[in-house]
Amino acid sequence: MIKVSLTELYQMNDNMFLCAVIVPRYEGKWVFVRQKGKKTWELPGGTHEINETITETAERELFEETGAKKFRLFPICISSVNINNRKSYGLLFYSEISELGQLPNSEIEELKLFEELPENLTYPSIHNILFNKAVEFSGHIKTN
Template structure:
């Protein structure tokens, strides 16, 4: 992800661009949802990220789950795809994006010693039964709409 996004950023600077990616909802047996404390925004978000050239959305979801949590899923079901002005985001460094996010639910999750991040994007991992207070706006929107049976745009 970083190489492709950095290449685009070198051409357009911080201006907004459309970025396609995938997010994964992982639930434990108690109904808690796995959130990652993100290094870039210092907020709790759902594991996920941008699609690499040539990847499918499912491959993106699988790769991002592994990179950010150290977990693998036996199966992932596509729940919904979200987009539109509510998925605009400005990163702390000023980079702007309009996200198109395919949301998957993971089943048969294993590995990672209980979910230990593989890279430097994740500072902590935790299962929450209620939405965390310091939550990324995109993750909040996704969870509220998925749990409330809302529709994507």
């Protein structure tokens, strides 16, 4: 069983985070990626590496999985995912991408822009909650 919880941002040591997940927008559309060999869509993100802040993880993963060259990144909240009584923590980010480059050679095969949450998700019970939180958050961002 999977249980996802979201909590407000508070001081948490970066080494407590397993991953960063980013909900990005580009030209008014939501960015989702598809890994090589899969037919489902997911949000960009990945594992927090040693000697890296969680924000650096988000920046690296956003570039590696989307080719984003210029973007603004906003931390939203802490997510905890409990799968079969094993809990892990991640930091959820919202991003506004202003420039996309070529998709780097990585595990990502395709990037696609969507008007709304796609139906064919790799992790529907997790990404549905994270996406909805980011949509709510994005309504409070002031654009310059």
